Amino acid sequence: MNMNTIKIILAGPRGRMGREAVELIHRTEHFELVACLDRVNGGKKLSELEGFPSMDAKIFTDANECFAAVEADVLIDLTTPEIGKLHTRLALEHGIRPVVGTTGFNEEELKELTQLAEEKKTGVIIAPNFAVGAILMMKFAQMAAKHLQDVEIIELHHDRKLDAPSGTAIKTAELISKTREAKKQGHPDEEEQLKGARGAETKDGIRIHSVRLPGLVAHQEVIFGGEGQSLTIKHDSYNRASFMSGVKLAVETIMTLDMLVYGLENIIE
Numbered sequence: 001m002n003m004n005t006i007k008i009i010l011a012g013p014r015g016r017m018g019r020e021a022v023e024l025i026h027r028t029e030h031f032e033l034v035a036c037l038d039r040v041n042g043g044k045k046l047s048e049l050e051g052f053p054s055m056d057a058k059i060f061t062d063a064n065e066c067f068a069a070v071e072a073d074v075l076i077d078l079t080t081p082e083i084g085k086l087h088t089r090l091a092l093e094h095g096i097r098p099v100v101g102t103t104g105f106n107e108e109e110l111k112e113l114t115q116l117a118e119e120k121k122t123g124v125i126i127a128p129n130f131a132v133g134a135i136l137m138m139k140f141a142q143m144a145a146k147h148l149q150d151v152e153i154i155e156l157h158h159d160r161k162l163d164a165p166s167g168t169a170i171k172t173a174e175l176i177s178k179t180r181e182a183k184k185q186g187h188p189d190e191e192e193q194l195k196g197a198r199g200a201e202t203k204d205g206i207r208i209h210s211v212r213l214p215g216l217v218a219h220q221e222v223i224f225g226g227e228g229q230s231l232t233i234k235h236d237s238y239n240r241a242s243f244m245s246g247v248k249l250a251v252e253t254i255m256t257l258d259m260l261v262y263g264l265e266n267i268i269e
Ligand SMILES: NC(=O)C1=CN([C@@H]2O[C@H](COP(=O)(O)OP(=O)(O)OC[C@H]3O[C@@H](n4cnc5c(N)ncnc54)[C@H](OP(=O)(O)O)[C@@H]3O)[C@@H](O)[C@H]2O)C=CC1
Pocket: 011, 012, 013, 014, 015, 016, 017, 018, 037, 038, 039, 040, 078, 079, 080, 081, 083, 100, 101, 102, 103, 104, 127, 128, 129, 130, 131, 243
């Protein structure tokens, strides 16, 4: 297929996900990295940083300045929750389509961005997880919840992660809530002897438990319990390359969107 070149600004190129995204853009013929947003190295070119491919993209530290100076189609944001929200808003103001992998956006912020995308008639993809296996895990969990209504989520991540619970766990609980009646689980009189022992409870009564350990990357188990049986749906990302086919798909798809899409399950049929 002959595709038009998509000009990309990448925020967070030195991060774990950012480095993988640089490689993805580098090896994808119809992607062009036109600039990077970083906290440091402003004014340099990416190729001047150690360990990066020879790419001429200029590094900016100020998002407003970058979006005004550079002609771009898409912003890929892989930063931190606070900065990711700011970048997404600013990109929309400048007519640049944000593909956001950064997690930690709450319901209100998603609503506000949905409205802004609608006003600007500009596509936004906010994807808590870009790995196709994770999308399938979430879809299977949504299916299973029709038949097994007692469920808890255990998400396990590396110990450098800022947000808890993970964006994937929140999204999984939301999808499950579409097929499962809200209900309180466990013994009605249960008491936590140690605060947090039962995890965090969503408004629909689903418990999420977050584990943080060195050595892990990104893992999740969705455990359903029924009379005399249990069902576990599990996904593991062993490296960040696992997310890149989803990032590529999101960048290509956003060119055809004029609204906000939350979750890659809305794109992957
Ligand atoms: N959707 C998905 O499939 C996935 C999403 N994620 C999410 O992506 C995000 C990034 O994850 P990860 O790569 O592991 O995190 P890292 O901490 O490795 O990378 C974040 C990067 O953002 C940079 N950064 C911080 N502030 C700014 C700023 N103001 N401007 C530009 N860059 C900035 C950091 O710079 P510095 O090093 O100087 O602090 C760092 O390089 C997280 O929210 C994570 O949850 C992660 C994996 C998969």
